[in-house]
Amino acid sequence: MIRNKKLKWIGGLLSGLILLVVLTAVCSKNIQNFMAMTYLNLKTTTKFEVKEKNLYMDGIINGKTYDQFVKILNNNPQIETLIEGDVPGSIDDDTMIKLAYFVREKGLNTKILSNSDINSGGVDLFLAGVERTMEKGAKIGVHSWSDGEKDAAEYPEDSPEHELNRKYIETMLGSDDFYWFTIYAAIADSIHEMSEEEIIKYKLLTQPIKM
Numbered sequence: 001m002i003r004n005k006k007l008k009w010i011g012g013l014l015s016g017l018i019l020l021v022v023l024t025a026v027c028s029k030n031i032q033n034f035m036a037m038t039y040l041n042l043k044t045t046t047k048f049e050v051k052e053k054n055l056y057m058d059g060i061i062n063g064k065t066y067d068q069f070v071k072i073l074n075n076n077p078q079i080e081t082l083i084e085g086d087v088p089g090s091i092d093d094d095t096m097i098k099l100a101y102f103v104r105e106k107g108l109n110t111k112i113l114s115n116s117d118i119n120s121g122g123v124d125l126f127l128a129g130v131e132r133t134m135e136k137g138a139k140i141g142v143h144s145w146s147d148g149e150k151d152a153a154e155y156p157e158d159s160p161e162h163e164l165n166r167k168y169i170e171t172m173l174g175s176d177d178f179y180w181f182t183i184y185a186a187i188a189d190s191i192h193e194m195s196e197e198e199i200i201k202y203k204l205l206t207q208p209i210k211m
Helices: 002-026 029-041 065-075 093-105 121-126 160-173 177-185 196-201
Strands: 046-051 054-059 081-087 109-119 132-134 139-142
Touching: 046 065, 065 093, 081 121, 093 121, 093 160, 109 121, 121 139, 121 160, 139 177, 160 177
Parallel strands: 054 081, 081 109, 109 132, 109 139
Antiparallel strands: 046 054
């Protein structure tokens, strides 16, 4: 009798797991993305390393990144430059923008090296530097943001949905031209690698590209 109850319990558990897998498979892409983003926000996805006056950064910007950064800066007041290595983007734009304004407020510079590869939110963060420098060979990738329903380019240009990101770009660069370029350069699921001519045109750098 006990064995039968145990078998029924195991069978019920397996049925529940199968149902969960099926539901996950058929649920909307938005829900799957939400679940994935929630999971990634529970982990530490950004790595920092202090070397003299430089702070090296790699990884995805998430909900923990701001607190990590502030703690490091408080413990290392000598830091002058944030150097981005491989920063593929952000899964928490609110945190990214909060971090970026903090970088500008502290008067830090930003730099990307010849082997750096920054995309999306990593590019937005780079713009926060008072002085922004780049070594030849660095990769800068941009695309449209998405709210899960529409890409930015699908909203009219006077739509309030643009304002948070548009205003941020304008604040950092003095013009919102780069914002409009990014949302039309590539859809949210793709990426556009900027040419040197585009980087110069949209004033991403404060100094010429270093050889």
